[in-house]
Amino acid sequence: MAKKPEQGSLLVHFYLIDISYDDQTKEIRVFGTTREGEPITIIVKSFLPYFYAVAKPDFDLDELFENLCNVKAEHESQEIMAVDIKMKEKIYGNKTLSAFQIFVNNSADIALLNAIIKKLPGVEFTAEYDIPTIRRFLIDNDLTPFTLCKAIGIQQSRPELNSKIVISTEKISGENQDFIENPNIIGFDIETTSRGSFPDSKEDPVIMLSFYGSNNFKKVITWKKFSNPEKHIMFVDGEYQLLEEFNNTIKSLRPHILVGFNSSEFDLPFLRDRMKKYGIKLALNSDSSDVEVKRGSSRTFGTIHIDILQFIIRTMDLRTSQLTLNAVAKELIGKSKIDGFQNPRKITDVWEIGIDEELANLSRYNLQDSLLAYEIYKELLPTQLQLVKLLNLPLYDINKMNYGMLVEWFLIKNAYGANQIIPKRPNYAELMKRQAVTYTGGYVISPTPGLYSNICVFDFRSLYPSIIASHNISPETLNCECCKNLKKNNIEELGFWFCDKKQGFISNLIKELIERRGRIKDILNKTSKTDKSYPELKARQYALKTIANSTYGYMGFPNSKWYCLECAKAITALGRKYIQMTIKEFQKAGFKVLYADTDSVFIVLENKSKEEALRFLKIVNSVLRKPMELEYESFYPSGLFLEKKGEAGGAKKRYALLTENGELVLKGVEAIRGDWSKIAKDTQRRVLEILLKDKNVDAAAKYVNEVISNVKSRKVDISDMIIQVKLTKNLNEYSSKGPHVIAGEIYSSKGYNVGRGFVVNYIISEGKGKLADKVILAEGAKPKDYDIEYYINNQIMRAVFKIFEIFGYSQEKLSAGQTTLANY
DNA sequence: AGCTGTGGCAACGCTT
DNA sequence: AAGCGTTGCCAC
Numbered sequence: 048m049a050k051k052p053e054q055g056s057l058l059v060h061f062y063l064i065d066i067s068y069d070d071q072t073k074e075i076r077v078f079g080t081t082r083e084g085e086p087i088t089i090i091v092k093s094f095l096p097y098f099y100a101v102a103k104p105d106f107d108l109d110e111l112f113e114n115l116c117n118v119k120a121e122h123e124s125q126e127i128m129a130v131d132i133k134m135k136e137k138i139y140g141n142k143t144l145s146a147f148q149i150f151v152n153n154s155a156d157i158a159l160l161n162a163i164i165k166k167l168p169g170v171e172f173t174a175e176y177d178i179p180t181i182r183r184f185l186i187d188n189d190l191t192p193f194t195l196c197k198a199i200g201i202q203q204s205r206p207e208l209n210s211k212i213v214i215s216t217e218k219i220s221g222e223n224q225d226f227i228e229n230p231n232i233i234g235f236d237i238e239t240t241s242r243g244s245f246p247d248s249k250e251d252p253v254i255m256l257s258f259y260g261s262n263n264f265k266k267v268i269t270w271k272k273f274s275n276p277e278k279h280i281m282f283v284d285g286e287y288q289l290l291e292e293f294n295n296t297i298k299s300l301r302p303h304i305l306v307g308f309n310s311s312e313f314d315l316p317f318l319r320d321r322m323k324k325y326g327i328k329l330a331l332n333s334d335s336s337d338v339e340v341k342r343g344s345s346r347t348f349g350t351i352h353i354d355i356l357q358f359i360i361r362t363m364d365l366r367t368s369q370l371t372l373n374a375v376a377k378e379l380i381g382k383s384k385i386d387g388f389q390n391p392r393k394i395t396d397v398w399e400i401g402i403d404e405e406l407a408n409l410s411r412y413n414l415q416d417s418l419l420a421y422e423i424y425k426e427l428l429p430t431q432l433q434l435v436k437l438l439n440l441p442l443y444d445i446n447k448m449n450y451g452m453l454v455e456w457f458l459i460k461n462a463y464g465a466n467q468i469i470p471k472r473p474n475y476a477e478l479m480k481r482q483a484v485t486y487t488g489g490y491v492i493s494p495t496p497g498l499y500s501n502i503c504v505f506d507f508r509s510l511y512p513s514i515i516a517s518h519n520i521s522p523e524t525l526n527c528e529c530c531k532n533l534k535k536n537n538i539e540e541l542g543f544w545f546c547d548k549k550q551g552f553i554s555n556l557i558k559e560l561i562e563r564r565g566r567i568k569d570i571l572n573k574t575s576k577t578d579k580s581y582p583e584l585k586a587r588q589y590a591l592k593t594i595a596n597s598t599y600g601y602m603g604f605p606n607s608k609w610y611c612l613e614c615a616k617a618i619t620a621l622g623r624k625y626i627q628m629t630i631k632e633f634q635k636a637g638f639k640v641l642y643a644d645t646d647s648v649f650i651v652l653e654n655k656s657k658e659e660a661l662r663f664l665k666i667v668n669s670v671l672r673k674p675m676e677l678e679y680e681s682f683y684p685s686g687l688f689l690e691k692k693g694e695a696g697g698a699k700k701r702y703a704l705l706t707e708n709g710e711l712v713l714k715g716v717e718a719i720r721g722d723w724s725k726i727a728k729d730t731q732r733r734v735l736e737i738l739l740k741d742k743n744v745d746a747a748a749k750y751v752n753e754v755i756s757n758v759k760s761r762k763v764d765i766s767d768m769i770i771q772v773k774l775t776k777n778l779n780e781y782s783s784k785g786p787h788v789i790a791g792e793i794y795s796s797k798g799y800n801v802g803r804g805f806v807v808n809y810i811i812s813e814g815k816g817k818l819a820d821k822v823i824l825a826e827g828a829k830p831k832d833y834d835i836e837y838y839i840n841n842q843i844m845r846a847v848f849k850i851f852e853i854f855g856y857s858q859e860k861l862s863a864g865q866t867t868l869a870n871y
Numbered sequence: 872a873g874c875t876g877t878g879g880c881a882a883c884g885c886t887t
Numbered sequence: 888a889a890g891c892g893t894t895g896c897c898a899c
Contacts, residue, residue, distance in 0.1 A: 488899090489899065491898090644899060645899045646899070647899080699898085701897095714898065715896095715897060715898065716897095720895090720897070721895090721897095722896065772896095773895075773896090775894075776894090781893085782892085783893045783894070785893080787894085788894090
């Protein structure tokens, strides 16, 4: 398996899976898997954490060096000093500075020494004291988790590290960029009883837990027997044995990844609490150390704990649906949970009553949840691995990151390669200052309301990234001396410019991202969807797009390390300039421009052909700077642009289109909003469909009247009346108590833990006074409860009336035969 | 369930 | 009744 290059030392190849840093032993531990699938641990003791002190321009460097060498800090009666100091020329913004790289023994020493050094005379500022050692190590050594690495070192005897092979080395290097082929992934889920509305780890035991993972591994552990159990069911004597069995399973499988859904908030803290009761520990860390379980972050080492909910919350666009396991599973893998156990009371009842068939059902339900977690993560992993590769960070970190952090660490990684000092985060005063300013964004046309035929839509491909690349927009290229009199990159309306001679740091990175993505897309177009390489190629272009698209927002983000208000302003200003220019060019060529929003233009063909529009597109593109490009997006045989409420003009961001395949594309309208009742949404969707497909207003009106009479006669299912809203604040923070807030208060009074993020489901019931006074919770509501007038006038009619008005339908005409619609 | 950005619509409560 | 502020969700 390993060959001997010289006496006593071994050359080993391994897939680097995870990494930890031990403050006590000051060692970096790399957890890996050999090509044969054996666990291996590599110890690196030689890596020294460091930070930078930048010298004041006029200060004597020798003197400063001397001073830095003499800095001592005290910690627990120990003297702390730098172990090494190196002078370096570093780039900071558009300047080159003299900096001292200060190496320390232990990452905790950085904070102690930094506190003193930053105040030293001769020190302009200190930097990079906030980079975690693990990340520093991976970035500085250009190591990519989950790819093949190598090391030469001496074999050690460290039984506590649970690895057949333990090697101590000076250096680890990357061997190639291919990911490990079949990482061992296990999904898990626990079931508990619950006395109140939510399980409490003080009183409620874990009654069942399941694993589902790679190589068709299945296991359910429980401590109440039922007859005819399937092979994968394991009965144990009690909760203690169940918890031990959890640990045993992990130890014997040594999975690379343990996946749960909301497991950082629920499953792991719960398991930890229950284990504590029996005096046992979670055996998830490969080096036998204790797992630090905190609500919201349970970092494990070696076997990486992944809570898929964290990644989904941050990166997937699932705004309208609730982020339940069921909703996410349906959306991503098209599978569902097993029915019948939605209410946690049900699980408690089944457990306590203990009927065979019901317990067997619970075990299936439990296993299905582990399966869903596993299969969802199999979908997400290719994208996450690409981000791991782009950022050189552990998978655990990637899973927790939001878009802003992804961009930030992408820049940090590349700053290292470019010999840059990483800019500092703003202090509080600076942050407040930044938060107080806003700037103008995209340009939107107000359309003329109406039904249109033959609409051609064009949009700029990655408008903001391509502007950054083509105009060299970057914090260091702003207002450079060398291009002061050069008008080429001047942004006239703002009075500042960007360098035309030297590539900027961010603009260059974005340019590369765009080029790389272009190359991958070319390959992707020639690759069959069934090809083995397809998912990875898709993930690659998606990861590149994600970073490129988020960079503009990151530069305008107040807490950004690379904050550049002028850059953000310039990007949107140029965006407005280009879209306005495009609109004008189309108009000059005789095309009718119906609508535009930020990076898209809607053309009504009228007497022109699609081919003419496409020919004209080529002309527009020929004058654009690379890599900017206007693309043909789609053709729509018909489209409806809605009126703005209370005004004569058309509404922006609200329209309906019909594709050539007969599919309805809705934007902004009630039918696609999460906070409208199903009855109103469905009615509006159907009306739009009838109008766009059949262009028959009377038929649409007839349909509305049918729905209304069903509502009046209470024939409508109560679930169609539910209004669902997500609370964005805690209850006591609201100054205005709308219906959803009242609903939240009712939930709260019933014992629910209501706060920011809680989703309320309510119905407006018959009654007097404000709407808020008529709120009842959806659960348990009956058809006799709903307020007929409210659902007709405030839901259905409001969703469809603006549409009928376009066709000159008065509301009397629409509600002909309806007598209760006096308000219209 | 927040913090990559701005633009925009519409409903409702609250105040006048 | 009218206008404004608050709120949530959506387009890009």
